[in-house]
Amino acid sequence: xxSEATMHSITNLLxxxxxxxxxxxxxxxxxxxxxxxxxxxxxRENVARNLxxxxxxxxxxxxxxxxxxxxxxxxLYNLHYDRHFVSAIRVNVDGDGVYSxxxxxxxxxxxxxxxxxxxxxxxxxDRVKMVGDRLLFIQKQVIVDTSSIPTLLATPL
Amino acid sequence: MSxxxxxxxxxxxxxxxxxxxxDYSRVPYQLYHDPDVYRLEQERIFKGPxxxxxxxxxEIPNPGxxxxxxxxxxxIILSRGEDNSVYAVVNRCGHRGSIVRRENYGxxxxxxxxxxxxxxxxxxxxxxVPFERGLKGKGGMDKDFDKSEHGLRKLRVESxxxxxxxxxxxxxxxxxDYLGPVFQGHFTRLFAKPVRVLGxxxxxxxxxxxxxxxxxxxxxxxxxxxxxxxxxxxSRVTQEGGNKMDVHHRHNLTWxxxxxxxxxxxAELYKENKVHEEQLKLEDPEIIKNKREFEDGITLxxxxxxxxxxxxxxxxxxxxRQLRMTGPGEFELYWTLFGYVDDSEEMTNHRLLxxxxxxPAGLISMEDGEAIELAHKATGSDQDAYSVIEMGGxxxxxxxxxxxxxxxxxxxxxxxxxxxxxxxxxxxxx
Ligand code: FES
Ligand SMILES: [Fe+2]
Numbered sequence: 001x002x003s004e005a006t007m008h009s010i011t012n013l014l015x016x017x018x019x020x021x022x023x024x025x026x027x028x029x030x031x032x033x034x035x036x037x038x039x040x041x042x043x044r045e046n047v048a049r050n051l052x053x054x055x056x057x058x059x060x061x062x063x064x065x066x067x068x069x070x071x072x073x074x075x076l077y078n079l080h081y082d083r084h085f086v087s088a089i090r091v092n093v094d095g096d097g098v099y100s101x102x103x104x105x106x107x108x109x110x111x112x113x114x115x116x117x118x119x120x121x122x123x124x125x126d127r128v129k130m131v132g133d134r135l136l137f138i139q140k141q142v143i144v145d146t147s148s149i150p151t152l153l154a155t156p157l
Numbered sequence: 158m159s160x161x162x163x164x165x166x167x168x169x170x171x172x173x174x175x176x177x178x179x180d181y182s183r184v185p186y187q188l189y190h191d192p193d194v195y196r197l198e199q200e201r202i203f204k205g206p207x208x209x210x211x212x213x214x215x216e217i218p219n220p221g222x223x224x225x226x227x228x229x230x231x232x233i234i235l236s237r238g239e240d241n242s243v244y245a246v247v248n249r250c251g252h253r254g255s256i257v258r259r260e261n262y263g264x265x266x267x268x269x270x271x272x273x274x275x276x277x278x279x280x281x282x283x284x285x286v287p288f289e290r291g292l293k294g295k296g297g298m299d300k301d302f303d304k305s306e307h308g309l310r311k312l313r314v315e316s317x318x319x320x321x322x323x324x325x326x327x328x329x330x331x332x333x334d335y336l337g338p339v340f341q342g343h344f345t346r347l348f349a350k351p352v353r354v355l356g357x358x359x360x361x362x363x364x365x366x367x368x369x370x371x372x373x374x375x376x377x378x379x380x381x382x383x384x385x386x387x388x389x390x391x392s393r394v395t396q397e398g399g400n401k402m403d404v405h406h407r408h409n410l411t412w413x414x415x416x417x418x419x420x421x422x423x424a425e426l427y428k429e430n431k432v433h434e435e436q437l438k439l440e441d442p443e444i445i446k447n448k449r450e451f452e453d454g455i456t457l458x459x460x461x462x463x464x465x466x467x468x469x470x471x472x473x474x475x476x477x478r479q480l481r482m483t484g485p486g487e488f489e490l491y492w493t494l495f496g497y498v499d500d501s502e503e504m505t506n507h508r509l510l511x512x513x514x515x516x517p518a519g520l521i522s523m524e525d526g527e528a529i530e531l532a533h534k535a536t537g538s539d540q541d542a543y544s545v546i547e548m549g550g551x552x553x554x555x556x557x558x559x560x561x562x563x564x565x566x567x568x569x570x571x572x573x574x575x576x577x578x579x580x581x582x583x584x585x586x587x
Binding site for chain 2: 005023038041042043045046049051052053054055056057058059060063065067069070073074076077080147148149150152153155156
């Protein structure tokens with residue numbers, strides 16, 4: 001891929017990620033991860049203090065799938081809609097078809113009564129890779145500035 | 158029931174509370190919403206004869222190390238002095254009342270307020286006031302200004318097994334007595350080895366703090382509200398377990414042992430009670446595996462220490478949850494996740510994985526935030542109405558319970574709360 005095409009497909013991947021979450025299509029969202037993919041939500045203050053504990057940590061795709069199954073079948077959480085806003089991306093070529101991607105995100109939540117508020121702001125530190133003809137996440141790291149999570153965190157950031 | 162030190166009954170500022178019963182099995186919603194009650198709680202509970210959790214010794218290992226923390230809504234600086242002793246002082250400048258220490262943590266020789274640079278020693282003493290003598294004989298503080306009267310308010314601090322508590326009151330009994338034998342025993346078990354902080358989680362809940370205190374003492378909600386446990390076959394009410402309380406019933410330990418019940422019996426019981434029938438399997442069950450590390454085989458221990466802390470062991474996830482308040486309808490839970498210094502890398506990774514089960518996104522805890530907000534939202538409009546606390550029966554509160562189908566420790570919480578607040582019902586049954 002030339003660099004413009006690369007930027008374009010990475011931007012598309014992040015847009016797809018956001019869109020599928022906002023449309024509550026968790027099972028399709030799962031399809032954006034490679035088998036070895038990790039998904040982590042970690043408070044910025046832990047990163048700053050070099051402390052390893054996360055808010056969510058999935059070390060492989062099976063665990064990400066277990067989260068989505070649990071959200072569907074077991075967990076009870078605030079009834080709401082999400083809107084993800086993802087900033088322009090910064091990309092680094094790591095080689096072997098792997099790219100490091102950084103972007104800022106904001107997620108607004110809207111209650112079923114129709115009031116909206118900013119739920120979370122932070123940064124994505126991702127790694128993506130070409131698998132066959134598809135670009136997939138091998139790492140999704142969400143660094144949460146809003147580390148004092150309002151109410152609870154159920155639907156993925 | 159022994160006489161409590163520092164207890165002032167029937168505090169005059171306390172609004173009248175209409176208890177429908179005298180055994181705390183009915184709690185008027187007023188107590189969660191009345192702003193006067195909230196103000197009085199800060200005085201009589203958080204600044205009263207209680208020990209509040211403020212941090213772990215390991216968070217301030219070296220002289221000059223400090224963290225900022227809270228007791229109720231009061232900001233606190235916790236510092237380690239040159240002589241290794243620990244100081245807790247109110248984080249409010251003796252000059253005009255500003256927050257002195259703004260950072261969450263650090264290392265310093267003194268605490269200096271940015272506003273007019275008043276300088277305080279780690280133990281709170283006011284050391285320096287810039288321009289105290291004015292300039293060239295003009296201005297400055299009056300000659301009779303006594304620096305010794307304007308330091309940061311110093312609290313009593315005590316440590317038990319490396320866990321730090323502070324109290325505003327001279328009347329509070331020793332920390333060991335405050336904990337009592339059951340909770341001394343539990344702390345000794347959990348903090349037998351040096352601990353290592355793995356990280357922090359925070360959760361901001363828009364509800365009254367006492368809904369959370371009840372939640373922590375409500376033994377039976379776990380297997381109903383936190384369906385993850387039942388759906389994936391973890392903790393369930395059919396397991397061996399129960400509660401232990403101190404003589405005042407202010408603290409509670411909810412405990413259970415996994416694998417002490419029968420899968421079939423469990424499934425049938427839940428079916429009968431119309432809970433849910435489906436059992437699912439995790440594709441990667443690693444996160445629910447318990448690596449046995451305590452000789453007693455206990456896999457769940459939720460230990461609520463009155464008034465502001467819960468220490469949990471959920472399988473191999475260990476944490477202290479501290480309550481930090483910002484008003485009658487809002488508080489933050491501050492979770493300090495820890496392991497042991499001598500944990501293998503594998504054990505550390507396992508604890509980090511099991512952090513998935515706890516905290517604001519915890520697979521078996523996220524629901525609590527929602528449950529508390531639901532209760533808070535609906536109860537404000539009818540403060541004479543009341544909640545029902547009767548699972549496990551009513552009447553006198555026992556110190557020990559040998560089953561998990563109860564919320565009796567909630568009544569224990571209210572019994573002690575009411576003594577401190579001076580709002581006991583007539584002929585109170587504790
Ligand atoms: S308010 Fe702190 S020095 Fe003036
Ligand atoms: Fe709970």
